[in-house]
Amino acid sequence: MCGIVGYIGCEQAGPFLLDGLERLEYRGYDSAGVCLNTGSELFVKKAKGKLKVLKDLTENGKTLHGTVGIGHTRWATHGEPSDVNAHPHLSESGRFAVVHNGIIENYQQLKDYLTSKGIAFRSETDTEVIAQLIEYYYKGDLVDTVIKVLEKLEGSYALGVISKDNPDEIIAVRKESPLIIGLGENENYLASDVTAILSRTKTILRLENNEIAILGRDGVKIITTDKDEVHKDTETVEWDVSAAEKGGYEHFMFKEIMEQPTAIAETISPRIRNGRVVLDEIKLSDEELKQFTKINILACGSAYHVGVVAKYIFEKMLRIPVEADLASEFRYRDPIINDKTLTIVISQSGETADTKEAMKEAQRRGSHVISIVNVVGSAIACESDDVIYTWAGPEIAVATTKAYSTQLAVIYLMALYFGEKLGTVVPEEYTALVNELEMLPAKIEKVLENKAKIQYLASKYFNSRDIFFIGRNIDYALSLEGSLKLKEISYIHSEAYAAGELKHGTISLIEKGTPVIALVTHEELIGKMVSNIEEVKTRGAQVMCIACDDHPEMEQVGQTIFIPKVCDMLLPSLAVIPLQLFAYYVASLKGCDIDKPRNLAKSVTVE
Numbered sequence: 001m002c003g004i005v006g007y008i009g010c011e012q013a014g015p016f017l018l019d020g021l022e023r024l025e026y027r028g029y030d031s032a033g034v035c036l037n038t039g040s041e042l043f044v045k046k047a048k049g050k051l052k053v054l055k056d057l058t059e060n061g062k063t064l065h066g067t068v069g070i071g072h073t074r075w076a077t078h079g080e081p082s083d084v085n086a087h088p089h090l091s092e093s094g095r096f097a098v099v100h101n102g103i104i105e106n107y108q109q110l111k112d113y114l115t116s117k118g119i120a121f122r123s124e125t126d127t128e129v130i131a132q133l134i135e136y137y138y139k140g141d142l143v144d145t146v147i148k149v150l151e152k153l154e155g156s157y158a159l160g161v162i163s164k165d166n167p168d169e170i171i172a173v174r175k176e177s178p179l180i181i182g183l184g185e186n187e188n189y190l191a192s193d194v195t196a197i198l199s200r201t202k203t204i205l206r207l208e209n210n211e212i213a214i215l216g217r218d219g220v221k222i223i224t225t226d227k228d229e230v231h232k233d234t235e236t237v238e239w240d241v242s243a244a245e246k247g248g249y250e251h252f253m254f255k256e257i258m259e260q261p262t263a264i265a266e267t268i269s270p271r272i273r274n275g276r277v278v279l280d281e282i283k284l285s286d287e288e289l290k291q292f293t294k295i296n297i298l299a300c301g302s303a304y305h306v307g308v309v310a311k312y313i314f315e316k317m318l319r320i321p322v323e324a325d326l327a328s329e330f331r332y333r334d335p336i337i338n339d340k341t342l343t344i345v346i347s348q349s350g351e352t353a354d355t356k357e358a359m360k361e362a363q364r365r366g367s368h369v370i371s372i373v374n375v376v377g378s379a380i381a382c383e384s385d386d387v388i389y390t391w392a393g394p395e396i397a398v399a400t401t402k403a404y405s406t407q408l409a410v411i412y413l414m415a416l417y418f419g420e421k422l423g424t425v426v427p428e429e430y431t432a433l434v435n436e437l438e439m440l441p442a443k444i445e446k447v448l449e450n451k452a453k454i455q456y457l458a459s460k461y462f463n464s465r466d467i468f469f470i471g472r473n474i475d476y477a478l479s480l481e482g483s484l485k486l487k488e489i490s491y492i493h494s495e496a497y498a499a500g501e502l503k504h505g506t507i508s509l510i511e512k513g514t515p516v517i518a519l520v521t522h523e524e525l526i527g528k529m530v531s532n533i534e535e536v537k538t539r540g541a542q543v544m545c546i547a548c549d550d551h552p553e554m555e556q557v558g559q560t561i562f563i564p565k566v567c568d569m570l571l572p573s574l575a576v577i578p579l580q581l582f583a584y585y586v587a588s589l590k591g592c593d594i595d596k597p598r599n600l601a602k603s604v605t606v607e
């Protein structure tokens with residue numbers, strides 16, 4: 001939530017700031033702004049709306065002057081999206097400017113104090129108190145002042161600070177919210193995420209909580225809040241700049257859907273050696289693994305939906321009870337969890353506040369945490385006991401697709417790995433499943449080839465008011481994802497229902513013409529599903545089915561998208577593709593802003 005960039009160097013900062021913000025726009029897009037030190041003043045330009053407004057106002061940053069500057073793209077928390085609430089925020093006299101990602105929980109108290117001292121506030125944001133506090137405490141040394149201000153702040157923050165009097169420095173600090181430093185030649189960068197700086201440098205430093213970075217043109221110094229110097233190794237980012245660009249596609253979402261076979265292959269292949277699943281990342285011994293009596297899965301949104309799929313798979317293959325929990329709920333319900341519970345945390349960004357806090361709660365209660373994360377070096381990846389990375393590459397579209405699919409791939413790997421260790425998967429089944437898993441990317445390619453039919457069905461339904469998704473077992477877990485994908489990007493109301501549950505209330509919503517998307521991929525449940533489909537058809541529903549190609553008779557039941565037959569465990573990876581494409585085409589036909597749906601942001605770093 002919210003993206004921060006900063007530049008200090010010998011070139012004009014404007015074009016980089018605008019380019020960096022564009023690459024971070026997925027983090028928030030209700031307003032944006034930049035502040036540059038022109039030599040005589042801190043010049044601020046801010047605009048409500050998507051970044052394009054600011055780009056047009058500044059001719060992509062070319063009309064801005066100054067070789068040091070900070071920028072911000074906002075997802076509003078305190079104060080509506082507006083020019084005045086957009087960041088950067090200036091102190092009262094205009095000597096200091098601040099960009100912030102996170103929430104200052106005690107901002108009202110601080111604001112009341114400063115107001116009582118006669119300081120006038122311009123915005124409704126929590127961030128402005130930081131700029132005002134800096135000016136209030138400033139005695140000639142910006143670093144000392146920032147350290148003093150940090151003592152007053154409660155909450156989470158990544159901050160970039162510049163001063164009118166010092167055109168040779170950017171101060172950056174983080175607590176809980178992400179921030180990285182990019183190292184160039186005679187220039188250095190600040191960003192919430194590496195995608196903002198990939199076009200300039202791949203050499204980065206990661207700031208840890210409460211570390212302060214002092215960025216100059218010739219170098220970066222990192223200190224603690226006690227002013228002890230911290231010496232860090234640089235990291236080289238492996239992502240290629242093209243991975244964070246559209247590459248000729250109209251939308252990132254479509255590009256990312258099409259990238260799924262590759263992303264899954266990259267996630268699976270290095271972990272299958274000589275027909276065996278090898279998860280070196282898991283440090284637990286076989287004995288320790290056998291001690292677990294329960295698995296607990298924590299995540300939010302689509303990552304939670306992966307957790308619901310995992311519940312079905314793990315319980316079937318490992319014979320261990322599994323709870324999939326919404327991270328935001330888990331934290332506040334005094335969960336029954338201890339050192340006999342294995343916790344699996346799933347997060348694309350590795351920064352989701354609720355997931356991170358739920359993870360810490362599980363750790364406090366003695367549970368071993370394995371995380372499944374896409375962003376290398378993110379907070380969840382670093383703070384979990386073991387981390388398994390999904391090698392999906394950068395995911396830019398707000399609606400997740402390839403991250404969801406690679407998370408599923410890791411679940412399959414874990415099911416096989418644990419199943420072998422616990423002896424719950426017999427060798428023949430193990431070998432057959434590993435073989436099928438290796439063929440999964442090619443099968444996904446086949447489903448993607450069928451996109452014209454999905455586009456045609458989207459053209460039939462895109463004007464609908466409500467669309468229902470139904471399924472049983474893993475198909476139900478998948479229908480949750482299909483429904484979320486559709487509603488978040490097309491704004492069509494949608495619900496996902498366990499097919500057997502419909503007649504306990506929801507069927508009253510079905511009327512003539514209501515579209516129902518039925519997932520019918522599970523052999524042993526086809527009969528039950530067909531009965532549920534007949535029930536809604538009788539009430540006037542138009543039914544679209546997703547079924548395996550060994551059941552051509554499904555075409556008589558509803559308009560059907562066929563997917564190749566694979567073993568039950570792998571079915572969700574194939575069946576989710578038509579659901580993603582359907583949501584994409586519907587949103588496209590409705591003219592929605594697919595990559596940046598209203599009110600959303602990709603990385604949810606507030607609770």
Ligand code: F6R
Nearest residue numbers: 301302303347348349352399400
């Ligand atoms: C939906 C979507 C979100 C995320 C959720 C968790 O398309 O992307 O529901 O899945 O916000 O985010 P991560 O995985 O970053 O923790």
